[in-house]
Amino acid sequence: MTARAGFAAAATPSGLKFHPGYLDRTRQEGLLAELLQIFAAAPLFTPRMPRSGRPFTVRMSNCGPLGWVSDESGYRYQPTHPVTGRPWPPMPAMLVAAWHDLAPDYPAPPEACLINFYGAGTKMGLHQDRDEEDFAAPVASLSLGDACLFRVGGHKRNDPTRSVRLSSGDAIVLGGDARLAFHGVDRIEPGTSTLLPEGGRINLTMRRVTRPAGGLLPPPALSGTSMP
Ligand SMILES: O=C(O)CCC(=O)C(=O)O
Numbered sequence: 193m194t195a196r197a198g199f200a201a202a203a204t205p206s207g208l209k210f211h212p213g214y215l216d217r218t219r220q221e222g223l224l225a226e227l228l229q230i231f232a233a234a235p236l237f238t239p240r241m242p243r244s245g246r247p248f249t250v251r252m253s254n255c256g257p258l259g260w261v262s263d264e265s266g267y268r269y270q271p272t273h274p275v276t277g278r279p280w281p282p283m284p285a286m287l288v289a290a291w292h293d294l295a296p297d298y299p300a301p302p303e304a305c306l307i308n309f310y311g312a313g314t315k316m317g318l319h320q321d322r323d324e325e326d327f328a329a330p331v332a333s334l335s336l337g338d339a340c341l342f343r344v345g346g347h348k349r350n351d352p353t354r355s356v357r358l359s360s361g362d363a364i365v366l367g368g369d370a371r372l373a374f375h376g377v378d379r380i381e382p383g384t385s386t387l388l389p390e391g392g393r394i395n396l397t398m399r400r401v402t403r404p405a406g407g408l409l410p411p412p413a414l415s416g417t418s419m420p
Pocket residue numbers: 306308316321333342358375376377395397
């Protein structure tokens with residue numbers, strides 16, 4: 193956690209790690225080039241809310257053996273794209289390396305990288321990431337493009353929250369006592385980055401979905417909901 197974090201240190205769960213400027217511009221451009229290939233194979237799709245079918249404002253894709261999807265049937269991970277039916281593209285080596293760097297205590301590789309694209313005016317409501325079997329694994333997140341206001345709270349939806357501005361190249365890790373923290377994106381700040389030619393923000397979250405063979409720590413017993 194550094195001075196640019198913008199979190200009140202005393203109120204910040206120890207498992208929440210902020211790494212401003214984690215990727216320099218050259219690495220951001222390299223990652224963007226990989227993402228453009230991923231989008232060619234696995235185009236951005238519009239997820240829908242369970243039951244109501246209301247569309248998300250954020251568009252998504254995935255890479256890795258599993259991908260997170262949402263539609264009238266619910267939230268889930270699956271090995272194929274919901275529109276094309278094809279397997280997700282492999283996760284680029286630089287993302288796997290970033291996972292091991294950002295989550296050095298977790299021994300197994302990530303199985304899914306959810307890629308969110310936020311255009312101007314889009315946001316993501318407060319939610320927990322709890323569709324994974326293994327809460328011992330952190331969720332590691334990378335931001336590219338326009339800055340956003342990221343909000344994080346506690347294990348209950350109405351716990352107090354704090355906010356941080358995430359800029360292109362920043363990384364944030366939700367692990368330990370912060371693994372099931374409610375979090376979301378309040379707004380995007382258009383025109384704050386030149387990385388994406390058309391503007392907007394891309395967020396990548398690397399996740400472990402299944403428990404590695406042999407098992408690690410048991411998941412904490414908490415109740416809550418997933419993405420609203
Ligand atoms: O875009 C972000 O920074 C957060 C993304 C997120 O919360 C998620 O994908 O679950």
